[in-house]
Amino acid sequence: xxxxxxxxxxxxxxxxxMQRLCxxxxxxxxxxxxxxxxxxxxxxxxRRWLLSNGVDDWLHTPFAWFGDRSAFTGFRTPAAFLxxxxxxxxxxxxxxxMAPVRDGYSADIGYGGVLGENRVWERxxxxxxxxxxxxxxxxxxxxxxxxxYAEVDALIERQGYRNRHRxxxxxVIGHQVGxxxxxxxxxxxxxxxxxFLQTLGRELVKERLEGRSPLWNGARxxxxxxxxxxWAVEPHIGxxxxxxxxxxxLVVTEDxxxxxxxxxxxxxxxxxxxxxxxxxxxxxx
Amino acid sequence: MTTVPxxxxxxxxxxxxxxxxxxxxxxxxxxxxxxxxxxxxxxxAVWDEVAAELAERYHVVRYDVRGAGASSRPSGRxxxxxxxLMADLRAVLDATAPDRKVxxxxxxxxxxxxxxxxxxxxxxxxxxxxxxxxxxxxxxxLTRRGLRRPTPRDLKRSLGQALRSWYIYFFQTPLxxxxxxxxGITRLFTRALEAGEGVAPRAGHPARTLARDGAAGVGLxxxxxxxxxxxxxxxxxxxxxxxxxxxxxLFVSPHLVAGLNARAPRxxxxxxxxxxxxxxxxxxxxxxxxxxxxTGATGGTLTPAGSRALRRARVEAGRRPFEGSLVVVTGAGxxxxxxxxxxxxxxxxxxxxxxxxxxxxxxxxxLAGLVGPDAHAFEVDVSDAGAMEHFAKTxxxxxxxxxxxxxxxxxxxxxxxxxxxxxxxxxxxxxxLWGVIHxxxxxxxxxxxRGEGGHIVNTASAAAFTPSRTxxxxxxxxxxxxxxxxxxxxxxxxxxxxxxxxxxxxxxxxITRTSRFVGLAAEDQEQRRHxxxxxxxxRNFGPEGVAEQIVAAVRRDRAVVAVTPxxxxxxxxxxxxxxxxxxxxxxxxx
Numbered sequence: 001x002x003x004x005x006x007x008x009x010x011x012x013x014x015x016x017x018m019q020r021l022c023x024x025x026x027x028x029x030x031x032x033x034x035x036x037x038x039x040x041x042x043x044x045x046x047r048r049w050l051l052s053n054g055v056d057d058w059l060h061t062p063f064a065w066f067g068d069r070s071a072f073t074g075f076r077t078p079a080a081f082l083x084x085x086x087x088x089x090x091x092x093x094x095x096x097x098m099a100p101v102r103d104g105y106s107a108d109i110g111y112g113g114v115l116g117e118n119r120v121w122e123r124x125x126x127x128x129x130x131x132x133x134x135x136x137x138x139x140x141x142x143x144x145x146x147x148x149y150a151e152v153d154a155l156i157e158r159q160g161y162r163n164r165h166r167x168x169x170x171x172v173i174g175h176q177v178g179x180x181x182x183x184x185x186x187x188x189x190x191x192x193x194x195x196f197l198q199t200l201g202r203e204l205v206k207e208r209l210e211g212r213s214p215l216w217n218g219a220r221x222x223x224x225x226x227x228x229x230x231w232a233v234e235p236h237i238g239x240x241x242x243x244x245x246x247x248x249x250l251v252v253t254e255d256x257x258x259x260x261x262x263x264x265x266x267x268x269x270x271x272x273x274x275x276x277x278x279x280x281x282x283x284x285x
Numbered sequence: 286m287t288t289v290p291x292x293x294x295x296x297x298x299x300x301x302x303x304x305x306x307x308x309x310x311x312x313x314x315x316x317x318x319x320x321x322x323x324x325x326x327x328x329x330a331v332w333d334e335v336a337a338e339l340a341e342r343y344h345v346v347r348y349d350v351r352g353a354g355a356s357s358r359p360s361g362r363x364x365x366x367x368x369x370l371m372a373d374l375r376a377v378l379d380a381t382a383p384d385r386k387v388x389x390x391x392x393x394x395x396x397x398x399x400x401x402x403x404x405x406x407x408x409x410x411x412x413x414x415x416x417x418x419x420x421x422x423x424x425x426x427l428t429r430r431g432l433r434r435p436t437p438r439d440l441k442r443s444l445g446q447a448l449r450s451w452y453i454y455f456f457q458t459p460l461x462x463x464x465x466x467x468x469g470i471t472r473l474f475t476r477a478l479e480a481g482e483g484v485a486p487r488a489g490h491p492a493r494t495l496a497r498d499g500a501a502g503v504g505l506x507x508x509x510x511x512x513x514x515x516x517x518x519x520x521x522x523x524x525x526x527x528x529x530x531x532x533x534x535l536f537v538s539p540h541l542v543a544g545l546n547a548r549a550p551r552x553x554x555x556x557x558x559x560x561x562x563x564x565x566x567x568x569x570x571x572x573x574x575x576x577x578x579x580t581g582a583t584g585g586t587l588t589p590a591g592s593r594a595l596r597r598a599r600v601e602a603g604r605r606p607f608e609g610s611l612v613v614v615t616g617a618g619x620x621x622x623x624x625x626x627x628x629x630x631x632x633x634x635x636x637x638x639x640x641x642x643x644x645x646x647x648x649x650x651x652l653a654g655l656v657g658p659d660a661h662a663f664e665v666d667v668s669d670a671g672a673m674e675h676f677a678k679t680x681x682x683x684x685x686x687x688x689x690x691x692x693x694x695x696x697x698x699x700x701x702x703x704x705x706x707x708x709x710x711x712x713x714x715x716x717x718l719w720g721v722i723h724x725x726x727x728x729x730x731x732x733x734x735r736g737e738g739g740h741i742v743n744t745a746s747a748a749a750f751t752p753s754r755t756x757x758x759x760x761x762x763x764x765x766x767x768x769x770x771x772x773x774x775x776x777x778x779x780x781x782x783x784x785x786x787x788x789x790x791x792x793x794x795x796i797t798r799t800s801r802f803v804g805l806a807a808e809d810q811e812q813r814r815h816x817x818x819x820x821x822x823x824r825n826f827g828p829e830g831v832a833e834q835i836v837a838a839v840r841r842d843r844a845v846v847a848v849t850p851x852x853x854x855x856x857x858x859x860x861x862x863x864x865x866x867x868x869x870x871x872x873x874x875x
Contacts, residue, residue, distance in 0.1 A: 240655075
């Protein structure tokens with residue numbers, strides 16, 4: 001069974017609500033970020049905001065990466081992902097990443113931004129839009145996950161960037177999400193939620209029996225067509241100390257796929273930028 | 286453009302402080318005035334070649350310093366102090382350019398006087414170019430600071446300059462120097478000049494009056510050196526100053542420019558691989574640099590190459606090491622080429638990204654423009670002589686002579702020798718070897734002609750010294766590149782152009798995905814590529830690491846750089862035990 005029923009509109013709506021809640025949190029916390037704030041402080045603000053909005057468990061506690069940490073520069077151990085004392089400065093890129101659970105319904109999002117102006121970040125963020133289209137199209141064509149991963153890698157190379165999602169545990173570009181439950185207490189164990197780990201562990205075993213995996217990476221375990229369910233997809237690209245990512249839920253059904261929600265800040269940002277660029281292109285032509 | 290008056294020299298006498306000075310003018314007097322000051326033991330004639338070039342655009346004034354050439358010779362040490370010299374200079378300025386600022390250029394003692402003039406009467410000069418003649422007060426302060434903080438480096442530098450200054454101590458001894466000059470040491474001097482500096486005698490230099498000039502000019506040292514070095518003044522100037530440093534100067538250490546920007550905040554620094562008499566050995570370069578400095582100081586318009594040169598020379602805090610350099614990279618659309626282009630751009634270089642695939646070259650240029658100055662993209666097939674010639678011509682015409690050329694484009698080919706067809710061989714040699722030949726030939730010639738040095742980097746491979754039954758064509762082509770680089774390095778050394786061969790080893794780039802595995806069907810080919818790519822990906826050494834090494838090789842002028850540990854080990858074994866290498870070559874690693 002999948003972690004979520006993709007044919008149940010009401011259930012999907014709950015997930016959509018949850019994802020919107022996360023993006024609202026990200027936007028509101030991002031608006032409060034000022035020069036000098038540390039990653040730890042930013043995470044604290046996200047956690048408080050979410051808890052005051054009914055969140056009761058975590059897939060993982062919120063993350064924030066500032067400056068070149070947004071591109072995982074110098075990350076060698078898993079501990080490097082944890083929020084640090086790095087302070088935000090003018091022109092610095094940042095990424096906020098959170099995965100809360102409320103009443104069992106979970107979401108996992110990544111929100112990239114920059115404090116002030118940064119040309120490199122603008123370029124990367126513009127190019128990131130391509131991955132959203134590419135991934136969706138390849139999943140719709142039901143290409144094996146590992147192949148999609150390779151196609152994403154090829155695009156990263158063409159664009160001249162570096163694959164940063166390979167730094168995530170399991171080198172994943174995505175993972176399944178769904179309803180989190182279980183008998184274990186709602187606790188967090190560095191930095192993953194205990195119930196999430198329990199669910200994930202169960203799924204790893206179950207899916208393995210079917211030759212699949214709830215984790216999506218470029219390895220042999222992902223050499224299978226897209227599994228129906230909800231997938232948190234998180235392409236993360238980096239260039240010279242600047243990293244950007246988006247993370248949102250992709251709904252995969254037996255024969256189709258679509259993004260759970262198109263009403264998201266990065267989608268609007270890209271659309272606005274495309275509108276801005278289009279008249280210029282006409283003028284140039 | 287108005288007609289250029291004949292560069293004929295007009296001579297006259299100007300009354301200095303108690304002496305008659307022989308003054309020579311060339312060029313249209315309505316144009317900006319450039320005053321060229323000669324050193325010791327020269328006369329104004331040391332500038333003949335430079336003056337002739339400058340006279341086409343400027344009003345060029347020269348004079349024989351008191352005691353030299355056709356100027357009169359005061360007797361007594363006191364008559365050579367800075368106050369007399371400055372009075373002479375003022376007299377010449379009043380006579381030739383009374384109501385405007387002039388551009389001052391000094392060589393050797395002319396430059397030492399120039400510093401004094403630029404610091405004491407800055408309102409009379411629009412720019413100053415100093416060649417091989419330091420500000421004495423600066424040298425004194427620098428030496429004191431070095432002795433106060435006697436680190437090994439400071440001591441080494443102080444000692445270096447102390448040894449270079451042997452003649453200064455000698456000139457302090459009474460009578461002996463004069464006696465030697467008069468006793469016919471001039472012939473020895475002329476011969477030493479030719480042997481040591483490559484400066485052949487010609488009419489006017491060394492001057493016929495050399496014996497007298499040498500003897501009288503000793504006064505300059507006796508009247509000023511010890512005084513200034515013992516009690517240095519705090520000299521500073523607001524005049525835009527360009528210091529030209531010949532790196533093989535036997536008399537003035539290049540390190541003397543350290544900390545100079547505190548004295549001259551508007552400072553530019555240019556080094557040239559030449560000896561002390563650089564105005565004779567490289568007159569074209571010197572005239573061009575003087576012209577560029579003048580144009581920059583007066584806010585004139587420059588060619589792209591000229592304005593880049595000024596940016597390259599500028600001394601300021603936070604300046605990036607390749608600011609104002611032009612760097613050409615072939616095969617810049619991916620892998621090591623792209624990473625190299627970006628590494629140079631990040632350090633301030635203007636990058637020309639060339640690749641067979643134009644969109645990928647454009648992408649590299651776009652990324653380079655994000656981290657550095659605006660870059661350019663070109664489509665070029667390095668194996669095509671005609672295309673390469675066209676490419677080089679376009680770059681030289683539109684952008685100027687590159688300072689660094691990275692001949693990086695290459696293709697991979699693997700499989701048994703007996704399976705390689707003649708066409709396979711042609712292809713691999715055309716790209717890997719001929720591409721490097723064309724790039725080195727076309728850009729190397731332009732660099733040598735410009736005379737300002739430069740650097741050529743050729744991407745060879747660890748395969749260049751690692752024989753293998755699986756890579757006969759590829760390894761052969763790369764071994765040729767390595768040898769070509771070594772030969773070229775020997776030849777271009779004299780032009781101040783460095784040549785480096787880079788031997789990366791196993792680097793994770795798309796070369797494995799585009800390599801040809803000879804003698805295989807299409808699907809086996811694909812499988813091999815996939816296998817090789819996986820192996821290279823597992824090795825996980827990124828092209829960025831190679832790019833850093835290439836930048837370092839240029840900065841330190843390294844001959845051969847083995848990049849990855851396996852390349853280093855292979856190079857070591859190939860030297861220590863070629864027999865072991867031959868044994869390993871038999872392994873079929875395809």
